[in-house]
Amino acid sequence: MVEAVNLALSQEMERDESVCMLGEDIGVNGGVFRATKDLQKHHGEERVMDTPLAECGIVGVAVGMAMYGVRPVVEIQFSGFTMQAFDQIEQNMARLRNRTRGKYTVPMVLRTPYGGGIRAVEHHSESREAYWAHTPGVKVVIPSGPRNARALLAASIREDNPIIFYEPKAVYRAFREEVPDEPELMEIGKAEIVREGKDITLISYGAMMRPCKEAVSDLVDDYGIDVELIDLLTISPMDTETLAKSVQKTGRCVIVNEGQRTCGVASEIIARLNEVAFEYLEAPIKRITGFDIPFPYFQVEEHFLPESEEIVLAIKETLDWQ
């Protein structure tokens, strides 16, 4: 996936001279995950800027550049460090269009690797997308594999709204997928039905799509359960329609998110389904999530992260509920 991210960045910089990049160690070093490898070599130091070590500063100046008509793509090294920039995201990036009634716009993308599973030190494994979904004015996009990462990132760079783009770092080098050479775009705000099914709806996104896919394959092969699997792709604004239609069809639903449970993405989905699909439900909607504790140190992180066995069990329980 990290190569797909690099491809999208490279092609968008090629296409549009106003696209530039800011971040820590993204130039000569190519980023700590190498997502920006060789971009500075090809596009110069003026367009791929190694910045001082100050996340709030990076986001704040990018907001100004975007207002002035540049299209900055910011890399925050780990999503846990995005908290340093909370001020600029909340006060300026998300609000300036609204504050100035559309006179100014902030066409920028904040890319950042999120989530656990790579045995990283503290503050390197957070999954706090719910914060940004709670922030009016930004869109929150989370791809799950190389192909949709490339297409969604390119679309995000072309958007006139500010985007928080969470890259599941556990997927960066996890599996390979064919990505076409020619530019490809995906619509932001649209969920994808990855597998159609009639018995139950399974909803997830980002890194959690992998255990979900494993679970689906077990459920289909071993138990003959016909699961409909949905990849959310955009967390905000959420594609309620696709989720509602699916649950209205299957009558049962399980949601998986890696982040903390309380006021998390799963909670929001349940609230929405309650509003639009309550009378179709055959069983309570189940959620499998991270727990309401800080992400644990890596010796035990695998127990914190939702796994496919748990998903299989939750789906069977939801189907058996009466």
Place this chain on the structure above:
Amino acid sequence: MSVPNSDKKTTSSEEVVSPNTPSVMDTTPIDLGHIEVLQILNEHGEVDKGLEPDFSDERLLEIYRAMVLARAFDTRMMTMQRQGKMGTFAPNIGQEACIIGQVASLTKEDWFAPSYRSFGAQIMRGWSMEHLMRLWAGFHDGFPPPEGVNDLPFSIVIGSHVLPAVGIGMGMQYKKKNDCVVVNYGDGASSQGAVSEALNFAAVYKAPVVFICENNGWAISTPTSKQTANEILAAHGAAHGMPCIRVDGNDILAMMCATKEATERARNGAGPTLIEAVTFRMSLHTTADDPTVYRNEDEVKMWESRCPILRFATYLTKKGLLDSGAIEETLAACEEDAIKARDAFYAMPPAKPEEIFDHLYESMPKELQAQREEYLRRLRQKGVE
């Protein structure tokens, strides 16, 4: 555009050359011990002949009128607020020289990032007074700067506008423009981490930015002496490796000269400057504030004698450009303008409750459309047209 560590290049043989200083014994090029101070017009209105600038008579009178108008506007706003016709606002009385002087050398292509106490500057930049009244009275359409005015909306969360202002300067560099940005913040904001980050980014990238640190002595109830252990706030510039100067903020000539030089430096690619403008908040922090709780009237009285408008009027009178009649006339005309603005503001249409969803995104997401429908139903139920 200048970039940090621009000498940091990978050679063809892929050998990496370190750009860092090789020895701790290398001396710093910045003298942190000495900050230049500038005053041209002293508090008695006497000019330092050696430093007196050659602005035209028309320009001097135009600037004088702008200062008087800023105060007349402020006074009118205070009356309206006390009559219950205006929201909470932050008066600029006593800071007119600082506020007007900092934008005097800006062009239309330049940007200005004001604080909430920058009325006079905003009027100079092309905001109508009724527009500013609309803003402070809580109307959504009061916030966007008028057509053709490149200003940031002022920040409410103290100091949060300084980083975007630097970003605008970096945008100018990116687009190879020879324009500049003036950004204003106060003694309170100087404690914010984001402001330090902004100074650092501007210095590292040599961004065309002029920082005006408007040190008016008080951040609501906190005096500058409790804000910082180094009350010479200009030193923040030196600490970040940029030219800095401490200016008498109640001296309009000093403010105009210092900002003129700094904007020229910015336009010429020589990078940012920090100007600390020492002034005093004569009035309330905002109309919701009572300064008698925390500060001594003697301090206020002392600063009354340093009034920037009085000082400038004395100078202009000595120059033969003003007399007591002209002073009266200018004041009366400015008060009249403020009253006209008030009447124009009162004649403006009421707020449109349905517009609150309109400008959050380029196009409204479905979920928001549904919430808007829900809100409109609520309005209908309440009988709101």
